[in-house]
Every structure is written in structure tokens, then in C-alpha cells.
Amino acid sequence: MPAEAIVEVRGAGKSYDGTVEALRDVSLALPQGGLSTLLGPSGCGKTTLLKIIAGLIPPSAGEVWVKGKKVDGPGPERAFVFQDFALLPWATVLRNVAFGLELRGVTPEQRHDIARGYIEKVGLKGFETSYPHQLSGGMRQRVGLARALAVDADIILMDEPFSSVDEQTRRKFQEELLDLLKIERKTVIFVTHSIEEAAYLSDQIVLLSPRPGTVSRIIHPAIERGGKNPDEIRRDKNYLDVVDEIWQILKRYVV
């Protein structure tokens, strides 16, 4: 492990209603400042695992430790980007982005100031007064991302943040995300369906087996990013090897 673990999952399991077993005995360590992805077939429990780490769902077994403390609910050091955006339909982009700060009692001027900054960073400048229904899916996801960044948490939990955008936009977002994370120095846990995305973005890839989700492999892509542009990285031998390695594992799960 290159850096100290900021999140540790120890033997986590989850059964919904005592019947549907979504996760079984998952143990993970997520390095500080790194980007880890959770990858696995649909329904394998990725969202469930992410929400357990977020403290939104209690695990049926095992425990989660964040920054040396046992998780028993959401905390200020974690922020969540939801798969379904979870934006207030009756609030403007500005209020949505500032909502986490609003809940914390930050004054309107202060929180709107901060929110404006992140709205610009995610490329939504000019849409401050728009409502979610006036935005495209990709724009809504960026509102959700800006909201998570605005509360200045150390750990950002992202549930398929790029699922509703086309391939070109997705690549652009990935670049922007990498840049942003470099500047903001966040630890990111990222759920995705895309092997390429996982290989391209991650320091650590956690492969989950089909339901009940267990850790089937942890891969640390050692892709040399320094000084290379995105297209060179995508032709990098390490990158291609990682993509192939993941595919060899995942294709066994596809029937």
C-alpha cells in the first residue's frame, strides 16, 4: 500500500430484509489521496458498499473505519455523489450546490460564494439560476459533484458519476476530474461499469463478484501518467494490460 489507509472496510456484509444477500465478507483498505474504483457486474452490491462506507446503510456484518474512527453514520469527512443525482427539483443549481453548506448553517453569502466557485470548476458557469429539469443528465451529475466538493470533505464517494454522458463528454469529465482531484487532494471512491474508465483513473481497482458481492481481485495499475497526454496513456502498455486483466476476470461473470 503506497499511502496510509484512510478508509478500512472489515468483513462487511449486507442482507436486505434478511433475504437478499447483497454483500459478503468484503474487506478493503483505501489509501489516502488515491482514487479507488469499485468495478463489477450490475447488481453485485457496488452502491450498497459505497453507501455502507458513507454511513447511509448500516452493514449487517463487519464494520467500516474512516480516519481511525468506526463509522456509525454520515460524517463531515465524507461526501456522496448519487447515482440518481438526488437534486432538489424546486431549487436552483446555486442552492443545490450550496445545499450541504446550507444544512451546516453556513451563511447565505458565504455558501453562495463557495458554491459559485465550484459551479465554475465543474463547468456550469451561467447556469446558477437554472433548475435541474432544465439541465441535461450530464449537467445534473456535475451539479451533484459540485455539491459534494463544496462541503470540502476529504473523501468523495461517487456512484457512477459519468454514467449518463456520451463517450466524448465522459473522457472530458475524466480529465477534469483528475485535474480537480490533483488540486483538491481528495481521496476518491468511484463506482463504475467501465473497465477503461477504471483502468484510466484508478490507483486501485476493486473487482467485485456477482451477488453476493465479494472482493474477487484488487489491482493496482502502475500507469506512468507524468508528462503524458490522455491519448498516450490510453496506448500505454501497462494501461492495456490492466484493461485486459480486468476483462479476463469479468468475462467469467457474463453469461
Next chain:
Amino acid sequence: MAQQRFVWPLISFVFVFGLWELAGRWPISLAFPPFSKTALALLRMTVDGSLPKAYLSTLQPLVIGIVLCGIAGIGFGIGMGLSRTIEWFSLPIFIILQAAPMAAIIPLITYIYGIGLTAKVLAVVVLAAPVVVMNSYKGIRNTNASLVQMCRAFLGTRRQEVVKIILPHAGALIFAGLRLGLAMGFIGIVIAELMITPTGIGDLISYHSSVADYPEMFAAIFSIIALAALAIHGLERLERKLFPPEIRGA
């Protein structure tokens, strides 16, 4: 476009009133006056003050009753939606009340409260409250689970969850309940005036009917129907303005 909005309703009014005029002149019954005579009677009653006076005594208990429902009914419905305990002991009652023909108990009110203002207000409340309470309850219950979870993820307290997520989300349904409640309130007040306290518009209807002034009777009936329709239509428009479908997130 703006003109069209007025043209079609106008055509439909002309059509309906025209048919009414024809049917009244034919005549299908001696007790059915044509539109023109009814309109004249309406004018007469307005000028001689009997109609305004009747409405004063009809609208007072209606407004009081609806305001009561608006405060207590909505409050109770919200409480039912938020608290399992309140839900547990009161939901069955309101399910029965909503399904039951509540008009049947209006005569009972007279036994207890006599024939004054209280009885009329109660008649309105008895009819309007169930739908107001149930709509508020359903509004709270149908809350968006994903938004509530988002609120928790960003460290919202239970209070913030209610004030910033659940209530705004339920607003449209609660308001719709108030509108349906008003419609029921109109029914309640007319029944009360026809059956228990001979005052107001109900009295005007039954009096003119008993002395065979059919145009006056119809004018009174027509006026209360028109008033109810206008009031409810007004609330519906207000509802759409306050809670446009695209931002209410229901």
C-alpha cells in the same frame, strides 16, 4: 394564443346556456325556467340584496371551516405522515371517514350543536377534513427517499429533513387536498343549510322552491354552483403557479 384561451370557453358557455334557454322555452317542465328568466332573477336578487345577504351567511362558516381544516387538518395529516404512533391510531379512522358518506351525519350535528354557526362550520369540517388530512398524510408519506438520504449524507438533522425536503416535496399534494377540501366544504355548507339551519343560500333555494318562484330558485342554485366552480378553478390555477409540475418533483 391568448385569445384562443378565452374563445373556446366562451363558445362552450354560449352553447350550454343556449340549450338551457331552448329547454326552458320548450318547456320540459313548468318548474324549469329558461336561461333568460333565471338570469333576470339573479339580477333582481342581487339588486334587492337578498342574494348578497344569503352569501354573507353562507360564506362565513365555509371560510371558517376551510381555514380550520387548513390549519388543524393539514397539521394533523403531516403529524400522521411523520409519526408512526399518530399514524397507527388515526389512519384507520380517516380511511373510514374518507370512504363513508359523511353527509349522512350532518343531521346528527343539529342534535348536539343546534342550528347556529357552529353547526354549519362543523358540517363543512366534517366533509372537508378527511380529504385534507389524507392528502397531507400521503404527501408526507410519498416523500422522495433518495432526497432524504441525500439530506442525511450531507449531515442534515431530522428537523432539516422535514423542513427542507419532506414538506416542500409534499406541498403540491397538500395544496391539492385543500382544493378538494373546499369542494367538499361547498357540499357540506349547502347540505347543512338545506337540512338543518334554514339560512343563507340553502334557505334561498328552499324558500323559492316552496313558493314556486322557479327562476329565483334556479338563480340561487346556479350562483352557488358557479361560485364553487370559480373558487376551485382559481385554487387550481394558484396551485399550478405555486407548484409547477416540473419543479415539484412528485
